[in-house]
Amino acid sequence: MADIFDRMSDFMRSIFNNDDVFSTDGHHDPDMQAAWNELEDFLQTGETSGSRSHDAHSQNSRSQGRSSGQHSSRHRQTSELHSHMVELKKDYQTLEVPFLADPDTVRRSYKKLLRQYHPDRWGHDTDRMQIATQVTARLTAAHTRIKEFEKRRGHTE
Numbered sequence: 212m213a214d215i216f217d218r219m220s221d222f223m224r225s226i227f228n229n230d231d232v233f234s235t236d237g238h239h240d241p242d243m244q245a246a247w248n249e250l251e252d253f254l255q256t257g258e259t260s261g262s263r264s265h266d267a268h269s270q271n272s273r274s275q276g277r278s279s280g281q282h283s284s285r286h287r288q289t290s291e292l293h294s295h296m297v298e299l300k301k302d303y304q305t306l307e308v309p310f311l312a313d314p315d316t317v318r319r320s321y322k323k324l325l326r327q328y329h330p331d332r333w334g335h336d337t338d339r340m341q342i343a344t345q346v347t348a349r350l351t352a353a354h355t356r357i358k359e360f361e362k363r364r365g366h367t368e
Contacts, residue, residue, distance in 0.1 A: 216364050219296060220311065246289075299360055302353035314361050321354045 303310045308320045328346040333339035 215292065216360070219292065220364060299356065302356050305349055305353040306357070314358075317354070317357055321350060324350050 300310050303312065303317075306317055306320045306324065308316050312320075325347060328343045328350065330340050330343040330347065333343045
């Protein structure tokens, strides 16, 4: 499972660093190409399940001897990974740091935001205190999820 997060991390870093996503040195990943084609189709047509690349990928998978159960399992895993990455991106935004920022930057921002929104600062106003409590709960949850992601990637805080 850690391998998939490493691949996703490398992919995301290549996008943000404007590197070529597909290497020209012969290490071409057919899964990456299929995902890229599906994204291109989605951006052009807005279709998700019936896109040409998805159909081509399904036919290719069956021709390679994969059962439809294995294909649907893989599609489900990809979908789960995508939703996890979307949620993780929201967590980085909650902590006001760039996506995949280093753990030290995340920690500093988390502490700064906790000081800014700590409920004790708003003890004189119960409405603001409740809002601050909700905000700090969201900050803590986001920080916890990012820390877990970094542990799986092999980075430590």
